[in-house]
Amino acid sequence: MSPSSTLDIEQDAVAFFLALQDQIVAGLQTLDGQRFHEDSWQRPGGGGGRSRVLADGGLFEKAGVNFSDVFGSMRPELARSLPGDGTDFRATGVSLVLHPRSPRVPTVHANLRFIKRGSAAWFGGGTDLTPYYVVAEDAILFHRSLKTICDRHDSSLHSRLKRWCDRYFFLPHRNEPRGVGGIFFDYLGAGAEATAGEPSPPPGTEWEVDPGKIFAFVRDLGEHMMEAFAVIAARRRDESWGEREREWQLLRRGRYVEFNLVYDRGTLFGLRTDGRAESILMSLPPEVKWRYAATPEPGSPEALSLEAICARRDWAEKGA
Numbered sequence: 001m002s003p004s005s006t007l008d009i010e011q012d013a014v015a016f017f018l019a020l021q022d023q024i025v026a027g028l029q030t031l032d033g034q035r036f037h038e039d040s041w042q043r044p045g046g047g048g049g050r051s052r053v054l055a056d057g058g059l060f061e062k063a064g065v066n067f068s069d070v071f072g073s074m075r076p077e078l079a080r081s082l083p084g085d086g087t088d089f090r091a092t093g094v095s096l097v098l099h100p101r102s103p104r105v106p107t108v109h110a111n112l113r114f115i116k117r118g119s120a121a122w123f124g125g126g127t128d129l130t131p132y133y134v135v136a137e138d139a140i141l142f143h144r145s146l147k148t149i150c151d152r153h154d155s156s157l158h159s160r161l162k163r164w165c166d167r168y169f170f171l172p173h174r175n176e177p178r179g180v181g182g183i184f185f186d187y188l189g190a191g192a193e194a195t196a197g198e199p200s201p202p203p204g205t206e207w208e209v210d211p212g213k214i215f216a217f218v219r220d221l222g223e224h225m226m227e228a229f230a231v232i233a234a235r236r237r238d239e240s241w242g243e244r245e246r247e248w249q250l251l252r253r254g255r256y257v258e259f260n261l262v263y264d265r266g267t268l269f270g271l272r273t274d275g276r277a278e279s280i281l282m283s284l285p286p287e288v289k290w291r292y293a294a295t296p297e298p299g300s301p302e303a304l305s306l307e308a309i310c311a312r313r314d315w316a317e318k319g320a
Helices: 003-032 136-151 157-168 213-226 226-234 243-262 265-272 279-281 300-310
Strands: 036-044 047-055 058-075 090-101 108-116 118-130 180-186
Touching: 003 047, 003 058, 003 090, 003 108, 003 118, 003 213, 003 226, 036 279, 047 279, 090 265, 090 279, 108 213, 118 136, 118 157, 136 157, 136 180, 136 213, 136 226, 157 180, 180 265, 265 279
Parallel strands: none
Antiparallel strands: 036 047, 047 058, 058 090, 090 108, 108 118, 118 180
């Protein structure tokens, strides 16, 4: 992003993310029937945030929606891994993870962020769905809703961000995707040199030269990305389940924890910039289980769901 545009975008992004947290929390409270608890916090070195968490609700076993706006000086080893120059930075955004009580309702994650380091500034984020029992119509709805948002801004955007998500939300040590995917992006606005090896929009397009267009997409995504999940949750929340389904849910949550603690960029960035650990780790589920060499019985609903996850289908395409 050009220096002349960065300041305006920076202030507008902070205001948008604050309002977005309010919007998302209000919608989730309507879905669940209970209210979120809020903690405001300050970061030593600069900035702070608002963490909103709901526990033991009607729909959610645990749900968290965080806003943060932190700034100051980052560690040199972290700075060397990011676009820009120097060690001064600012990072603001909203992140959420929803862990429903029912194994029939998928976990969902979303994150939108704006980061500035020296002369470079960029947006990142995305959203993905992690079902325990894959239902094709739900995966199709989720992906097609994201494609509709992307198509309002660039007809080729969804396919690029979907592929990026498939690559990112993947556990190489398990050779498994985390779930059925969604969209993911990073470094939008920072320039082509920041995105080597990533399937981002190519240099020279409007996505590289117009920060207003990038921000318009981020706003649109933020305001509409939870709509499909609300429909899916309403469809599945009253379906029956028992100890078998709960056991599978807890085992699959183990994969979620592994990804968030080993690979997740937001988790690692927050911890490496001395963020508030309670807020950073709110993404972890309240209960989880690891069982040695746990493998679903061939042909079982659990095995079929895992096969659907590993197939990496293009759920947004006709005939999916």
